[in-house]
Amino acid sequence: MKILYLTSPNFFDLEISYIRELSKLADVRVLLYVAPMNLKSSAFSLDSQLKKEEIIIATEYPGMEKYDGMIDRKQWFIVNDYTNFSLGSCYRLNKKMIRFMEAYNPDIVHLVGTGKQKSMLAAMMDGRRKMLLSVHDVIEHGNNESFKIQLLYKVRNFVIKKMHNILLYSYISxxxxxxxxxxxxxxxxxxxxxxxxxxxxxxxxxxxxGKYVLFFGRIDYYKGVDILVESYLKSNLPKQGIRLLLAGKDNVGIVKNMDNENVIILNRYIENDELANLIRNSMFAVLPYRTATQSGVTKSAFALGKPMLCTDAGNLPIEVIDGKYGKIVRADDSSHLTEGLNWMVSNTDILEVYADNIKTDWNEDGQYSWKCIAKDMIANVYEKIIENNLYGAN
Incomplete structure (x- = not known):
């Protein structure tokens, strides 16, 4: 089976592992659409970008060598848009991607995410290939009345409507x-x-x-960081010398005026090596989201065997099973989150049990391993689309 996988840096953290395992079962090529606005996104990080409007194999792209051992750079190609998604550049690069598809002739095209570039590509494909669209988040986070959010909905819905085959990552979606x-x-x-x-x-x-509990990821209103700070300051943790560490760029000014020696703020992009050690050295990670479908934060914490305290927003209670991998509290409820913080630091023996459960179920041979996920995708998604002649676009 030949699979062409079209994606962007937003999902690089999960795709490093998924493509590795998928490549053991199929012939895979990855087209990674890179623009100035996503040079530092998720686990992906480039310090500079070539000034070429081309598709460039990752073995020849400066900065990609640091991912040797994580990805096979001979399989990955950078779709290099240095204009930041201008309409003209999107169109020209989409034409080149279509020619790449024709030369490679995949059995299926797996398109990940939506946006300007992918909406144009969906229109240009016009049912030529059997396609699958991954939709990681069916909720646009932010003010639903804002022009930007409304535009994102329109663009996203256009792409989804063009596709017959949709892949979701939570049943709540x-x-x-x-x-x-x-x-x-x-x-x-x-x-x-x-x-x-x-x-x-x-x-x-x-x-x-020192001793700290950790929030990491981009800081937005829907993630409830303001509630977390309020809950932490009301908790017993400061008196016990346990600090709160917030690691991630603040996009909305939630932590702008925070001045407390017990709250550590790393208001910037966090590189992978630093993130790994922030997680390792924490007591546990906190996910105080107001709204959610699912979250990659849990998958980063679980990779390093770290328990979670999270809210009951969206699909999170299904990922962080209460009493197995962590503790669940009510969303948008500072008092309940304070109780959760106090409980977690008072039950470190149970946190060790949670950590052991995570290591058992989420390791490379566990029930949630990428090996199992890749096998299931081949058998129950890609093969069914190919066998049933389910073309991707209207």
């Missing part, structure tokens, strides 16, 4: 998507995400922050 699209029929498939095990490749370094 099904009803949301059907309501948004007025029950337009699609063939819906499901998969899950394994632990982001590439983080284990970074060596352990000493802890410079």
């Amino acid at each position: 099904d009803d949301i998507l059907k309501k948004q699209l007025n029950n337009i029929p699609h063939t819906i498939y499901h998969s899950t995400l394994g632990a982001y095990d590439f983080l284990n490749s970074y060596p352990l370094i000493s802890n410079q922050y």
Whole structure:
């Protein structure tokens, strides 16, 4: 089976592992669409970009060599848009991607995510190939009344409506998507995400922050960081010398005026090696989301055997099973989150049990391993689309 996988840096953290395992079962080529706005995104990081509007094999792209051992750079190609998604550049590069497809002649094209570039590509493909579209998040986070969010919905829905075959990563997304699209029929498939095990490749370094609990990821309103700070300051943790560490770029000014010696703020992009050690050295990670479908944060924490305290938003309670991998508290409830923080630091023996459960179920041979996920995708998604002659676009 030949699979062409079209994606962007936003999902690089999971795709490092998924493509590795998928490549053991099929012939895979990856087209990674890179623009100035996503040079540092998820686990992906480039310091500079070539000024070429070309598709360039990753073995020849400066900065990609640091991923040797994580990806096979002979399989990965950078779709290099240095204009930041201008319409003209998207169109010209999409034409080149279509020519790449024709030369490679895949059995299926797996398109990941939506946006300007992918909406144009979906229109240009016009049913030429059997295609699958991954939709990681059916909710656009932010002010639903804003022009930007409304535009994102329109672009995303255009792409989804063009596709017959949709892959979702949580069952909670099904009803949301059907309501948004007025029950337009699609063939819906499901998969899950394994632990982001590439983080284990970074060596352990000493802890410079003492005892702390950790929030990591981009700081936005929907992630509830303001509630976490409020809950932490009301908890017993400061008195016990346990600090709160917030690691990630603040996009909305939530931590702008925070001035407390017990709250450590790393308000910037966090490189992979630093993130791995922040997780390792923490007592546990906190996910205080107001809204969610699923989260890659849990998969990063689980990769390093770290328990979670998280809210009951969206699919999170299914990922962080209460009493197995961590503790669940009510979303948007600072008092309940404070209780959760106090409970976690008072039950370190149980945290060790959670850590053992995570290591058993989320390791490379566990029930949530990428090996199992790749096998399931081949048998129950790709082969069914190919056998049933389910073309991707209307």
